[in-house]
Amino acid sequence: MRRARTLSVLSSILSSILTLQAALYCLEDEEAPLLQYLANARDLLGRPLYDPQTALRLARQRNKLQACVQLLCDLNLYEVCAPLWPTQMMMLTYLC
Numbered sequence: 001m002r003r004a005r006t007l008s009v010l011s012s013i014l015s016s017i018l019t020l021q022a023a024l025y026c027l028e029d030e031e032a033p034l035l036q037y038l039a040n041a042r043d044l045l046g047r048p049l050y051d052p053q054t055a056l057r058l059a060r061q062r063n064k065l066q067a068c069v070q071l072l073c074d075l076n077l078y079e080v081c082a083p084l085w086p087t088q089m090m091m092l093t094y095l096c
Contacts, residue, residue: 018050026058026067034059034067038074048074 018041025034041049048055052074059067 015049015051019054022050022055023058026055026062026064031064031066034064035070038067038070 022034022037022041025037028034038048038050038055043049052071056068056071056075059071
């Protein structure tokens with residue numbers, strides 16, 4: 001019982017640290033490091049190790065559109081994500 005509680009506390013601390021790391025990536029001007037972090041900070045089953053709802057809120061506040069689309073997909077909110085695709089594609093066309 002004590003071991004299970006210790007693992008739960010450690011898991012909670014790890015999630016908090018990884019969410020903080022996502023927040024720090026949101027502060028950067030470039031979006032690529034944040035996107036790379038969101039893709040790599042996952043467990044063996046592909047689930048995010050950070051809190052995706054918090055990361056989405058932070059990415060939205062910093063206008064990180066590609067990260068928002070990725071996080072909405074991670075949260076299975078495809079119907080919210082679909083209207084953003086044309087905007088994202090226009091941005092990619094503009095940048096290339």
